[in-house]
Amino acid sequence: MRHEELPENHSDPLLKVLHRSIRFAIRILAxxxxxxxxxxxxxxxxxxxxxxxxPPYFLLDIDDILQxxxxxxxxxxxxEIFINIRLYLGSNVIPVELVVATALMAVARKVIVLDLKLVSADQIVGLALVTISLGVTYWLIKKKSTQANEIIKPES
Structure with a gap:
């Protein structure tokens, strides 16, 4: 997916300056x-x-390990967020797959550290739906990417 969100060479001089300033701000964020x-x-x-x-020295309980x-x-x-920023600066390609993978990792982190005593059933269902949605989205993006690569590569 190509895009020109912040082209460095824009016909409008004001937009050209603004695009460069936004790119500089993104470098600061990186x-x-x-x-x-x-x-x-x-x-x-x-x-x-x-x-x-x-005490007890060199021992961690399950809560410490989860933390x-x-x-x-x-x-x-x-x-992963830094990699997203770097990719955004280094090319004009939106790293959609990486953004979804980062979101999936964030949800996985939440699942790993989730204390089931402190959450409601609705929250667990919501987290499950978000996890499934992100998983399916990632799978679809990966599938489309694989199909596109197969079309581009000539068969040997």
Whole structure:
């Protein structure tokens, strides 16, 4: 899918300047996202250090493990968002598949850290529907992408 959301060479001089300024703002967001990723990693290390240095030493209970998994997933989601930003800056292709995959990862994180004692049945059903919807969407995008690649590649 090609697009020209922010073309660098626009016929209107004002839009050309505005597009460049938006691209600069996106670069700032990319830089900030890298800082957030490192900050999140430092936070995971700090929390693990605190948990492991408390009696009983070097032991984590199931809640601690789930919190750690959730923290790792947050870092991975931040990395995926950075990749989305980088792809947006580096090309004029909308990374739809990656955006859906990032959303699916965020929902998976929620499912992993979900405390069933604190949520209602309606919330679980809603989360299930979102998960199924994103899964089907990702599958359809992947299927279409595979079909498009098969059409483009000549058979040997």
């Amino acid at each position: 830089l900030l996202m890298v800082l957030v990723i490192y900050w999140s990693i430092a936070d995971v290390v700090y929390v693990l250090y605190l948990k492991l240095s408390m 750690t998994f959730g923290a790792f997933m947050v870092v991975l989601i931040a990395v």
